[in-house]
Amino acid sequence: MAVTDFANFVAPAASGSAAEADAIREASACLDRFTERFNARDTAGMDGELHFPHVMLSGADRLEWRAPGNHPADFFEKLEASGWRRTCYQSKEAVLASADKVHFVVTYTREDAAGTVLSTHRNLWIATRVAGRWGISLRSY
Numbered sequence: 003m004a005v006t007d008f009a010n011f012v013a014p015a016a017s018g019s020a021a022e023a024d025a026i027r028e029a030s031a032c033l034d035r036f037t038e039r040f041n042a043r044d045t046a047g048m049d050g051e052l053h054f055p056h057v058m059l060s061g062a063d064r065l066e067w068r069a070p071g072n073h074p075a076d077f078f079e080k081l082e083a084s085g086w087r088r089t090c091y092q093s094k095e096a097v098l099a100s101a102d103k104v105h106f107v108v109t110y111t112r113e114d115a116a117g118t119v120l121s122t123h124r125n126l127w128i129a130t131r132v133a134g135r136w137g138i139s140l141r142s143y
Contacts, residue, residue, distance in 0.1 A: 019101070022101060025102065025131070030094055034091075036051035040089055046071075050070075052070070053139045056139065058142070058143065059140070081112075085114045086112045092110060103130045104129050106128075108125050110125075123143070128140040
């Protein structure tokens with residue numbers, strides 16, 4: 003996308019609109035579908051809820067996936083070796099929203115088969131609507 007007017011690019015849209023509320027609901031459903039596929043150990047299904055290129059930040063490190071199919075083959079084996087059986091949202095707070103983009107502060111737990119919390123994580127995830135489809139564009143850990 004070429005930005006021809008930077009002032010308009012960075013100007014916030016009016017908040018509190020019905021379109022914004024719809025965006026939050028639809029983007030939140032996208033995150034739910036992603037985590038449902040995550041818990042099903044379905045990397046192709048997870049990729050289906052992402053937009054590409056997909057960016058992940060961890061500290062100052064940046065990882066960009068240009069296309070689907072980049073999850074390591076042993077990703078779930080390593081996670082299960084730690085005792086993990088499922089991930090559960092504790093909260094998804096929309097902290098910045100427009101009709102086509104929602105920033106969420108996501109708090110989730112990793113749990114074992116008995117439901118014991120192994121770890122708690124708080125991340126920033128950004129979902130965007132591109133060509134009419136919601137997908138997660140960025141995850142910051």
